[in-house]
Amino acid sequence: MRYLTIFGTFARACLVRDMTFRANFLLECLTSLGWMSMNLAFYLLIFSFTPEIGLGSGWSKEPFFAFVATGLLINAIVQALFMPSASELAEMVRTGGLDAILVKPLDAQFLLSMHRFDFSSLANGIVGLVLLAWAVPRFPTPPPAVAWLLYPLLIACGVAILYGLIITLAAATILMGRNQSLYDFWFYITNFSRYPAEIYAGPWGGPLRMVCTFVIPILLVVNVPAGTLARPLSGEAWGMVGVTGVAAVAAVGLSRLFFQAALSRYRSASS
Amino acid sequence: MSSGTLAESGRSGRGVLTSLHIWWRMLVICLEERLAYRSDFALGTLMRFLPIVTQVFLWTAVFAASSRSDIAGYSRDNIVAYYLLTMITRAFSSMPGLSGGIARSIRDGSVKKYLIQPVDYVSFLLASRVAHKLVYYAVAIVPFAIVFVVCRSYFPPAPDSLTVLAYLVSLVLSFLLGFFLEATLGMIGFWFLEVSSIIFAYMLLQYLLSGHMFPIDMLAGIPTGLAGISLADVVRWLPFQYTAYFPASVWLGKVQGWELAGGLVLEVAWLAAMIIICRLVWRRGTRRYSGFGG
Numbered sequence: 383m384r385y386l387t388i389f390g391t392f393a394r395a396c397l398v399r400d401m402t403f404r405a406n407f408l409l410e411c412l413t414s415l416g417w418m419s420m421n422l423a424f425y426l427l428i429f430s431f432t433p434e435i436g437l438g439s440g441w442s443k444e445p446f447f448a449f450v451a452t453g454l455l456i457n458a459i460v461q462a463l464f465m466p467s468a469s470e471l472a473e474m475v476r477t478g479g480l481d482a483i484l485v486k487p488l489d490a491q492f493l494l495s496m497h498r499f500d501f502s503s504l505a506n507g508i509v510g511l512v513l514l515a516w517a518v519p520r521f522p523t524p525p526p527a528v529a530w531l532l533y534p535l536l537i538a539c540g541v542a543i544l545y546g547l548i549i550t551l552a553a554a555t556i557l558m559g560r561n562q563s564l565y566d567f568w569f570y571i572t573n574f575s576r577y578p579a580e581i582y583a584g585p586w587g588g589p590l591r592m593v594c595t596f597v598i599p600i601l602l603v604v605n606v607p608a609g610t611l612a613r614p615l616s617g618e619a620w621g622m623v624g625v626t627g628v629a630a631v632a633a634v635g636l637s638r639l640f641f642q643a644a645l646s647r648y649r650s651a652s653s
Numbered sequence: 654m655s656s657g658t659l660a661e662s663g664r665s666g667r668g669v670l671t672s673l674h675i676w677w678r679m680l681v682i683c684l685e686e687r688l689a690y691r692s693d694f695a696l697g698t699l700m701r702f703l704p705i706v707t708q709v710f711l712w713t714a715v716f717a718a719s720s721r722s723d724i725a726g727y728s729r730d731n732i733v734a735y736y737l738l739t740m741i742t743r744a745f746s747s748m749p750g751l752s753g754g755i756a757r758s759i760r761d762g763s764v765k766k767y768l769i770q771p772v773d774y775v776s777f778l779l780a781s782r783v784a785h786k787l788v789y790y791a792v793a794i795v796p797f798a799i800v801f802v803v804c805r806s807y808f809p810p811a812p813d814s815l816t817v818l819a820y821l822v823s824l825v826l827s828f829l830l831g832f833f834l835e836a837t838l839g840m841i842g843f844w845f846l847e848v849s850s851i852i853f854a855y856m857l858l859q860y861l862l863s864g865h866m867f868p869i870d871m872l873a874g875i876p877t878g879l880a881g882i883s884l885a886d887v888v889r890w891l892p893f894q895y896t897a898y899f900p901a902s903v904w905l906g907k908v909q910g911w912e913l914a915g916g917l918v919l920e921v922a923w924l925a926a927m928i929i930i931c932r933l934v935w936r937r938g939t940r941r942y943s944g945f946g947g
Contacts, residue, residue, distance in 0.1 A: 409850035416857050424866060428711075430874075432719035435711070439718070570703035577707060581714040590706075 388488065389496055396499040410502035418454060418506050422513075425450065439580035444520040445612035449578060451513035452608040456540040457572075458507030460548070466498035468548045471555050480556070481650050491641050494552060495545070518611060525611045532623060536607035539630035543603050544572070546633025553637070553644035575600045578608075599629040679777050683784030698793040701740065702800055708736050725871040731905060733807040735868055737800065738901035743865065744793065745824045746831030746896035748782060752855070755839025756848045765944040775836060775935060782832055812906060819913055823900040826920045831896050833927035840931070843938030862888050864898025870907065892923040 400407040425446065428435070434442040441449065471494055474480040483493050518525065551568055574594050579601045582591035594601040606626045609619060716722075716729040727735065755778070758764040767774035801808075811817070838855055842848050860866055872885040888894060899916055902908045908916055 403847055406847045406850055409854070413850050413854045413857060416854060420857060420861050420866070427867065427871060428715055431721065431724050432715045434718045436714040437717040439714070566700050570700045573704050573707050577711055577714075581710045583710075583714075587710055 385489070385492060388492075392497050393499040397501060400501050407502055410500075411505040414502055414505050415509065418509055422447075422450070435578060436580040436583070439578060440613060441578045441580065444517045445608075446578070447513055448517040448521070448612050449604060449608040451510040451517060452537070452540075452611075453576060453604040454506050454510030454513065456537055456544065456603060456607075458503050458505075458510060459537075459541050460544045461503035462500050462507075464495050464545055464548050465503075466500045467493075467495050468552050470498070471552050475555055475648075478650050480648065484645070484648075490645060491549065491638065495549060521612065523614070526615065529610045529615060532610050533607055536610060536623065536626055539626045540603040540607060542630035543599055543626075543633045546630075546637040547571070547598070547600070549634075549637035549641050553641040556641075556644040556648050571598065571600055572603075575603045575605070579605045596625075599626075599633065602626045602629055675772060676776070676780055679772070679780035680784050683781040684788060686784075688788060698789065699796050702796065705736050705740060709733050725868065725873060726907070727868060727870070730807040731809075732868070733804065734809070734905060735901050737804055737807070738904050739865055739897045741797070742824065742827055742897050742900045744789065744797075745786070745900075746827040746863075748831050748835040751778065751782065751832070751835040752839035752852045753849065755836060756842030756852070759840075759842035759938075759942065760846060762944045764942070768939060768942075768944075775931065778836060779832060782828075786828065809905065812904060816903060816906070816909075816913075819917060820900055820903045823895065823903055823917060823920060826917070826924055827895050827900060830892060830920065830924045830927060833924065833931045834892065834896075837927060837931045837934050840934045840938050843934075843942055859893050859896065862891055862893040863896045864888075864894055864901070865896075868902070869894055869898045870902075890919070892920075892927070895920045895923065 429443045429446075434440070435446060471480070474483070474494075480494075484490055486493060547568065579591055579595065582588070582594070582601075591601065602622070602625065606622050610623065613619060712729060712732045716724070722728060724732070755764075764774065767777065812820070838852060839848075841851055845851070862869075869885050869888050872888060873883050875884040876882075877884055877887055899908070899920065903913060903916075
């Protein structure tokens with residue numbers, strides 16, 4: 383409860399800051415929407431050349447746009463809640479600013495991952511909802527009620543997996559001192575989750591798909607919630623739902639352990 | 654002020670030597686700074702290939718489902734080769750942190766040290782970028798070589814020596830054009846306190862219009878409303894294509910003969926225009942800039 387109140391205070395302060403620079407906030411929303419529109423235009427361009435992505439994969443235009451919408455929703459939550467704070471960490475470690483966080487009577491992981499809230503990132507989430515509302519009624523078969531029940535839970539699992547990845551990278555930052563590349567790594571690794579898992583096929587794609595599903599479970603993040611809506615819930619699909627739940631718990635738990643271990647090895651860079 | 658000092662010293666032969674010495678010192682300092690974080694740098698280089706992997710699988714899936722052998726004049730192998738070649742162009746033309754760094758130095762006042770020292774800020778930044786790129790190429794040549802050897806089957810036979818020369822020229826020009834485009838963008842900081850959104854908007858536009866996202870030829874079927882002019886035609890007049898598409902298409906033989914010569918002339922024209930604009934913006938910006946305290 384105390385942490386919720388503190389988080390509310392952080393969010394309010396960030397909203398005040400954003401509203402102080404309203405033009406910049408509006409520009410941030412617009413650029414965020416611009417990036418999303420560019421990607422949507424790219425996908426439309428792709429669908430002008432092909433009826434689906436991957437032969438027999440079932441990711442035709444509408445299911446694929448539901449996939450994209452799911453990705454937008456999950457990324458909007460992650461970008462709004464965690465990324466602005468985590469992206470400052472590298473500089474804090476380098477300059478010794480992390481010390482100020484550690485002496486505060488609050489959990490360091492909470493402070494480092496949630497002290498900033500980026501409201502402009504929510505714009506993409508809203509577009510994600512609109513896109514989902516457009517795509518789902520155009521599915522060949524409508525999703526069953528159980529899929530709609532699972533969907534928000536799986537979105538939460540996707541967010542948890544990404545949060546685990548952010549915290550792991552944050553821990554690596556503390557250990558390495560400077561790791562701008564590891565934040566690039568975050569961008570590049572999440573890039574794998576932007577497309578359906580079925581595209582990773584063949585002698586190279588198969589193993590890559592396995593690694594990105596069971597080792598760094600990035601392919602579960604969007605594929606499983608979107609697949610739950612877009613495809614019938616077969617035995618294999620239920621299995622993947624289970625795997626996603628386990629991966630989410632493991633991602634949060636293991637990253638927490640890693641983060642604590644990294645903090646215990648932290649040596650201040652200041653004075 | 655600082656450029657004036659350099660201009661004055663350039664009047665004599667000794668002045669030229671002094672200028673060269675300053676340039677050399679700037680280059681050495683920047684090389685040392687870059688090499689201090691070499692493991693970070695090496696890791697970053699490897700990571701940059703990851704998005705290409707996704708693109709290769711995506712386009713393989715698109716070709717498999719479409720049962721076409723050709724999309725906008727590109728076979729699947731062509732597309733893979735194109736994306737790999739744009740990686741080389743981006744290694745020359747991308748300027749990570751340049752615009753943001755300039756804007757930050759204006760905001761936090763650190764730019765004023767360049768106004769009182771006999772060092773031209775733009776020259777210093779250019780030397781810094783040359784150093785950055787030299788270190789980058791020294792580190793990146795290994796992963797680049799590995800990827801290109803592994804993927805050699807995607808490439809058509811190597812072009813003739815004249816085309817290779819034109820390709821190399823277009824790469825060097827893309828470095829300079831990329832530098833002056835982004836340096837000018839960073840100087841918007843003289844007029845606006847918060848420029849991160851403007852920089853991000855530029856990056857988006859650049860990503861789309863440079864051909865980094867997909868070959869510009871794919872826009873050939875999209876009309877602009879003007880008779881006989883497609884969106885691809887419009888994009889080919891802009892400077893952005895030189896920061897990804899143009900060199901790659903030269904190597905792949907998509908641009909040849911007079912079209913290639915015309916493309917290079919336009920690239921030089923854009924570079925000249927951006928150098929002038931950059932200098933003008935710097936002059937205007939420093940005139941309205943005021944710094945106080947330490």
